[in-house]
Amino acid sequence: MFEIFGIPSQALFGQLLIGLINGSFYALLSLGLAVIFGMLNIINFAHGAQYMLAAFTAYILLTSFDIGYWPALVIAPILVGIFGMIVERLFLQWLYKLDHLYGLLLTFGLALIIEGTARNYYGSAGLPYRVPDSLQGGQNLGFMFLPNYRAWVIAASLAVCFGTWFLIERTRLGAYLRAATENPTLVRAFGINVPRMITLTYGFGVALAALAGVMAAPIYNVSPQMGSELIIVVFAVVVIGGMGSILGAIVTGFGLGVIEGLTKVFFPEASNTVIFVIMAIVLLVRPTGLFGRRA
Amino acid sequence: MKKAFVLAAVAAALACGTAQAQQVNVKIGVLTDMSSLYADLAGPGSVAAARMAIADFTKANPNVKVDLVSGDHQNKPDVGTNLANQWIDVEKVDLIIDTPNSGVALAVNEVVRNKNKVFINSGAAASDLTGPKCSPNTVHWTYDTWMLANGTGKAIVKNGGDSWFFLTADYAFGHALERDTTAVVEKNGGKVLGKVRHPVNTNDFSSFLLQAQASKAKIIGLANAGGDTINSIKQAAEFGIVKGGQSLAGLLVFASDVNSLGLATAQGLIFTETWYWDQNDNNRAWTKRWQAERNASGKVPTMVQAGVYAGLTHYLKAVAALGSAADGKAVVAKMKEIPTDDPLFGKGTIRADGRKIHDAYLYEVKKPAESKHAGDYYKVLATIPAAEAFRPLNEGGCSLVKG
Helix, strand or coil, rough: CCCCEEHHHHHHHHHHHHHHHHHHHHHHHHHHHHHHHHCCCCCCHHHHHHHHHHHHHHHHHHHHCCHHHHHHHHHHHHHHHHHHHHHHHCCCCCCCCCCCHHHHHHHHHHHHHHHHHHHHHHHCCCEECCCHHHHHCCCCCCCEEEEEEHHHHHHHHHHHHHHHHHHHHHHHHHHHHHHHHHHHHHHHHCCCCCCHHHHHHHHHHHHHHHHHHHHHHCCCCCCHHHHHHHHHHHHHHHHHHCCCHHHHHHHHHHHHHHHHHHHHHCHHHHHHCCHHHHHHHHHHHCCCCCCCCCC | CHHHHHHHHHHHHHHHHHHHHHCCEEEEEEEEECCCCCCCCCCHHHHHHHHHHHHHHHCCCCCEEEEEEEEEEECCCCHHHHHHHHHHHCCCCCEEEEEHHHHHHHHHHHHHHHHCCCCCCCCCCHHHHHCCCCCCCCCCCCHHHHHHHHHHHHHHCCCCCCCEEEECCHHHHHHHHHHHHHHHHHHHHCEEEEEEEEECCCCHHHHHHHHHHHHHEEEEEECHHCCCCCHHHHHHHCCCCCCCCCCEEEEECCCHHHHHHHHHHHCCCEEEEEECCCCHHHHHHHHHHHHHHHHHCCCCCCCCHHHHHHHHHHHHHHHHHHHCCCCCCHHHHHHHHHCEEEEEEEEEEEEECEEEECEEEEECCCCCCCCCCCCEEEEEEEEHHHHHCCCHHHHHCCCCCCC
């Protein structure tokens, strides 16, 4: 066994892995934000609230309808995605032509309403949600004990991230979508229903947040403020990655998870500020973000 | 003889008359965390407790008129300070009560001292409030870090848990709790192998828990509170820390946390509190009323909320006895002079340094199978008598203590 900066290598590997696990949440959430910003030009501040809403949906499905984790993993994102689409039809669609600020204010207000409602009914301390039986326990990797559930989170998140990137960058549907953001009028001329596509895209972005929410429920307690605690960090991730860049969101999500994990070993007091320090540096050096295209 | 009797009767009638005629107006501000990690252990539940105390007191003393305001300090000392200033200067508030979060509490402590009003703290833990930062305007009611450390730390070291690693919330409260517990552990022959200080409101503790695991300490002391404690305990279970032979010591655990964790995860946890809703008939009856007032039958009140009720009741007694709430120092002096007596904490006293003295209890969380009804969470392991539960008067470094 060797040491790196006075930390035993074993402990360090463990911390790297933990960083990756947290990074998977950042990646999943920032991915949804990047999709919504890239395609709709909306800064979706309600993303954290939608993530929290899905965790609550999973909790309610379990306690009131006896529907377990695996079905909830599908049902909750669909329900919350539909909720997102209703919001898009009712409110957001009127804002695309206006300044970004209007979308930001509207979604921020929505987030406060959703969070306040949840707090009113469920209080702030949170509710317990068990790890599903099939993922109980864990593996001893020699350098650390890896709970099965966390391993599943990493795998699922990588798969979803790759799938989304492939869908948008490599398929015909994705090509339509990108074209529709560039020039909606022209794409319409080809007989494609652009508003519907935009609605579905928003729903998809929200469903990604919802998926992360259900995956987070067994790790963190299901609480009304679980989203607002995360959303600011996730925004920093998106800014560092480059607003709207899908690949950027994924790579920075995982990368910052690791950096944050290492900070927790070397200087734990700074672990919740390190991401913003990096954001400030990136903005100074590359204002469009690491993977952003110049406007 | 007859003359003396008549005189006495007249005097008594006059005394009654003046007492009746003298209307006392009091305004109370519940300064608390309404929306974040401490909102369930204090927050709206503390406001409900304050309303109950006011209703009970004014029913028996119709000449006292009490107004109530409440506000959210958002766990930010600057927000808390501003609100306290505004309440006292503009809205003429006489008493600020509750105030979880030691950072905010220490800031408000200074505001209230400078403006000569009264501060009854139930929600914050820092023992500095009755130590170096003690004030003639402050009463610290429910619990403090010294009492938690002493109760839980001593019991665990005596049972063989002699090596410790701390997960500490990185602010005044966490530091105080870590310091006080370290002192108790070392005094009883244990040692502290390491610590990690995490930011408040951390979501993921796995990184810190791995460090704790690597330290090989027998006991992992959680010097944090609210949502941070909940997540630490939950994730410690996930990473197999308890199964691996290490134990968790919750240094500050509230009934609302246990409610939130569920007994399956929280069982076996040992900690110290000063009040538990299911301990006796008085507490149960009060809890029923509180649930109705709070409109939440599934919630159970915490010791902080009980402390708000008891503290406010005692304050109102002192104000009624003085006939005025204007001079904060005088009210607190009166509060220290008359013995405390309320249905929740029983008989007790307030010391010169502002520390309220009552029994504390060492509890263990029941196994799910042992729990008979909703909210049946704790069994009592030991009662720590009032005289031993809190820091000895002369050890706090409070300037109000002579000699």
